[in-house]
Amino acid sequence: xxxxxxxxxxxxxxxxxxxxxxxxxxxxxxxxxxxxxxxxxxxxxxxxxxxxxxxxxxxxxxxxxxxxxxxxxxxxxxxxxxxxxxxxxxxxxxxxxxxxxxxxxxxxxxxxxxxxxxxxxxxxxxxxxxxxxxxxxxxxxxxxxxxxxx
Amino acid sequence: xxxxxxxxxxxxxxxxxxxxxxxxxxxxxxxxxxxxxxxxxxxxxxxxxxxxxxxxxxxxxxxxxxxxxxxxxxxxxxxxxxxxxxxxxxxxxxxxxxxxxxxxxxxxxxxxxxxxxxxxxxxxxxxxxxxxxxxxxxxxxxxxxxxxxx
Amino acid sequence: xxxxxxxxxxxxxxxxxxxxxxxxxxxxxxxxxxxxxxxxxxxxxxxxxxxxxxxxxxxxxxxxxxxxxxxxxxxxxxxxxxxxxxxxxxxxxxxxxxxxxxxxxxxxxxxxxxxxxxxxxxxxxxxxxxxxxxxxxxxxxxxxxxxxxx
Numbered sequence: 001x002x003x004x005x006x007x008x009x010x011x012x013x014x015x016x017x018x019x020x021x022x023x024x025x026x027x028x029x030x031x032x033x034x035x036x037x038x039x040x041x042x043x044x045x046x047x048x049x050x051x052x053x054x055x056x057x058x059x060x061x062x063x064x065x066x067x068x069x070x071x072x073x074x075x076x077x078x079x080x081x082x083x084x085x086x087x088x089x090x091x092x093x094x095x096x097x098x099x100x101x102x103x104x105x106x107x108x109x110x111x112x113x114x115x116x117x118x119x120x121x122x123x124x125x126x127x128x129x130x131x132x133x134x135x136x137x138x139x140x141x142x143x144x145x146x147x148x149x150x
Numbered sequence: 151x152x153x154x155x156x157x158x159x160x161x162x163x164x165x166x167x168x169x170x171x172x173x174x175x176x177x178x179x180x181x182x183x184x185x186x187x188x189x190x191x192x193x194x195x196x197x198x199x200x201x202x203x204x205x206x207x208x209x210x211x212x213x214x215x216x217x218x219x220x221x222x223x224x225x226x227x228x229x230x231x232x233x234x235x236x237x238x239x240x241x242x243x244x245x246x247x248x249x250x251x252x253x254x255x256x257x258x259x260x261x262x263x264x265x266x267x268x269x270x271x272x273x274x275x276x277x278x279x280x281x282x283x284x285x286x287x288x289x290x291x292x293x294x295x296x297x298x299x300x
Numbered sequence: 301x302x303x304x305x306x307x308x309x310x311x312x313x314x315x316x317x318x319x320x321x322x323x324x325x326x327x328x329x330x331x332x333x334x335x336x337x338x339x340x341x342x343x344x345x346x347x348x349x350x351x352x353x354x355x356x357x358x359x360x361x362x363x364x365x366x367x368x369x370x371x372x373x374x375x376x377x378x379x380x381x382x383x384x385x386x387x388x389x390x391x392x393x394x395x396x397x398x399x400x401x402x403x404x405x406x407x408x409x410x411x412x413x414x415x416x417x418x419x420x421x422x423x424x425x426x427x428x429x430x431x432x433x434x435x436x437x438x439x440x441x442x443x444x445x446x447x448x449x450x
Contacts, residue, residue, distance in 0.1 A: 002172045010165050012162045014311060017417075018308075049296050064252060068243065073240050074241050124205030161313065264353060274357065277410075300315075
């Protein structure tokens with residue numbers, strides 16, 4: 001059973017954009033939900049669709065639970081099992097975490113789109129927006145943010 | 151060899167939005183292609199881009215074959231192999247299907263964007279839009295739909 | 301530590317669209333970055349968001365390193381390990397590469413959105429846009445491109 005409701009329209013007026021840099025501390029999740037909220041506030045966003053784009057191939061974007069940190073621990077474990085180090089990869093230029101990082105990025109997201117209502121991202125109760133660093137060493141990562149709407 | 155064709159433009163006029171609730175019967179695929187078509191019809195959509203966003207972390211969105219149901223059976227099996235229950239996960243608050251559900255959601259999509267032409271989603275011949283429930287028990291899932299276009 | 305910068309807005313004016321066909325030579329990556337750049341040039345794109353949509357369920361879209369070809373070789377290997385042929389799949393209508401292709405497509409992307417600045421996709425230094433063919437035989441694949449912006 002499905003139900004469709006709350007249908008309404010607003011005029012499209014602007015595309016607002018910004019870059020966001022995130023310094024990671026090595027492999028793991030770095031929540032950026034607050035940074036995204038800050039961007040929406042700065043541009044006085046109302047309704048629209050928000051786009052996030054990560055300019056890297058060894059880190060990714062994931063919307064996942066931000067309540068119990070065990071979820072993120074297990075996600076790191078799960079991806080390690082799918083893309084282990086020293087598993088006969090040809091590409092090892094930057095060390096044993098190099099190729100696994102590319103695989104983990106390919107299996108998650110480089111880009112996200114999130115609905116915005118009254119200036120706030122319409123995340124579910126347990127959803128947080130995360131940058132997922134796949135390299136062992138700390139990195140500086142760059143994102144591009146866009147809001148299309150009013 | 152690649153070919154670029156049918157280039158044209160339309161003015162952007164509106165963002166139309168709605169929420170869609172879907173009641174799942176536990177793990178598996180629930181096709182929502184018709185619900186999406188119904189939304190496009192209700193707002194008298196013509197050309198644009200459609201955005202779907204799922205407000206949950208233990209279910210996901212997948213565009214996959216809707217002809218042979220065996221494909222969906224095998225997809226459930228494949229994800230179960232990548233994220234099995236009782237595999238030493240730390241997060242087991244809601245039972246053995248809890249953490250595997252988060253992993254399966256992270257490896258598929260929380261959001262989709264689909265082109266719309268003359269009021270219809272430009273799906274390929276074999277493509278259906280599915281909500282992929284990863285929890286064992288039935289759940290009520292909420293989606294946000296947006297059309298940017300005319 | 302995070303940093304938000306370069307915030308600015310432009311009016312939304314048009315949605316430009318086109319179809320792109322790509323002939324693949326069987327399993328592997330086919331870079332379409334130049335085709336995308338050609339589309340942006342033809343429509344005189346300036347700022348906006350670009351959407352790519354693949355109308356198939358046994359191929360996918362991946363933004364990944366286009367410098368060292370070993371990365372793409374290893375990605376093919378990694379996906380083969382996650383979704384091997386002859387692994388007890390029910391759906392084998394079109395041969396042993398049929399169901400693995402659907403799984404690989406479900407674990408990567410059917411659609412992408414990429415920011416555009418001054419007519420150019422804001423890809424990172426090492427990022428290329430690829431069509432990832434999962435079937436063993438050559439196929440003709442069709443994409444839909446949209447630019448929302450000015």
